[in-house]
Amino acid sequence: MQPPSRRTFLALGLITLTAACTTGTDGATPPDPKASGPDTDHPVRLRAVAATDTLLAAYDTLLTTPGDRAPLLQTLRAETVQHRTALAQGLPTTSTPPTTPTPSITTTPATPATLAALEHQTAQSHLADLAAARPPLARLLASVSAANTLHATALGAPIEQPTPSPTPGTTTPGTPLPALQKALSAEHAAVYGYGVVGAHLPDDQQRTDARTAYAAHQSQRDAWQRLITTLGATPAPAAGGYRLPFPVTDPTTATNLAAHLETSLTTVYADLVADLPAPHRPTAATALRDCTLRAHRWGAPDTPFPGIPTPLPTPTQT
Template identity: 50%
Template structure:
């Protein structure tokens, strides 16, 4: 890994400034939509039903043998309660008389309501977490930008829970039933929750020279396939943050002695290089000019030893969870799945470096309380 030779170093603003600005919805559009059915309602109902099922699984395991793990399981359960609150925000309150659910409600809840017995042990609980996260990923494409951002964050938290429960198995959505003509199938890395290995390819990153999942790649006539303006802005913001992350990991590696921590630094450096390169190819294939690396970066705090290097790596990854959560909202289709994969992977690396992530990685606390907040806009800023 190259040592940093520039006098300027990583700036917090280079990552935080890459976040997409929250968009505002015009009042008259809100009024127009007030009488329309909420297209996210079936997805929210299904997610809430699945989350209730997961809470039941936690209760069954906590009440069973192995009380030594009960405290840790309660902490994970508290995260799941936060997921439920965010997913249920804005749902119509049930009538005190308990009316029969509508057909849409019944259909949305039927897939998660009924069959298996509660999880009987920690391994079964990890499998339930993985299954629930995969279901949230399967709903990404049909969700509104704001709900997709929330679902991807819930799935990222589920990946963290799976790891905490001792299961390194992958988090992946079910195979799509149909793919739009000319589009790649949504790409989710099977290694999304695998431990970082210095000898392995970067987690979830395409091999060098390969187009990323959902790549525009140009049309059959050889002309670039354009992306929506909002998707381009989201990818450019992510690219700016990945440029900064690559430089930041250069600092991490330079301040870390040989050993497992430096191996993890090398793996993180390679993963962010691959993400950066994939984003550049994606934008270039769509006819957009990829954002260049800034002329200089500044560290958010002094890094003089291995402890400081680890804190910097945790800081970088935590900042990137917000960048990639916004990219989920700003894109669609296979690109949305790719952004959700990046969100999960950066959350897992943040946890590996000791970051204390919230129950909803990448979402500001107020957005989480509001059920995903507003849809990110298309503007982005950068600082150097």
């Protein structure tokens, strides 16, 4: 992969979409007590909290046995507590999750391997509820699912391979073209950026990883182009070139750029989950997961909510 030599530049650091203003951990506005009608997110949140409680119980069981993995387990458990708090937002304090585990979640004696499997199952259960959730909660579920997958990897599960980008199926009325065009533009920038990354890495495993990521972003770019074309619009073209967020001159700065690209894309895809109609949410959620795993592999700091910026404190009602 040779770095492009074009002279037209755009700010690569701006590929991250501006996050919507939020007043809660999941970007949702606190429920209006005067609003009429049932909260359709209520059963989704109950299922997500129940699955998370099963996880917390497994962590607690495993932490009763001293070992050298205790610091890691405590860190992952603390993040899981944050997940539960966010997922339970808006639930009445008298509401409690079902006493039986979510059907898709199995429980076995806790070991690092079974805990990793439970994290993976929890990730899948959150994705299964994407279509049933309103946009802000869908965004949160996709983010927590990505974090669950990252936890599974930290506990020793094999790193999941990127999922091939699906070809567009039946389009859905109301599919937001501006959001898709922004995601496509972000992938154009990522493809360019990885050309620079690969050119500054030695011919070793890191360069192999860069080639793999480069191909994955090309595939995702092509998938968005096909979907946009199916919707009757013209896909946004790649810019002539892109200004890097910092100079890339050696393997260290090259890996920093790769981490920056993937971290920026997690925000793009978390927002896209909320913007897309239900049938297309899994594609964006899968892209969020894949970018989260690649960002981790390149050394980016892990966060409890991939793709969701640290929230502002929730205003108190007066």
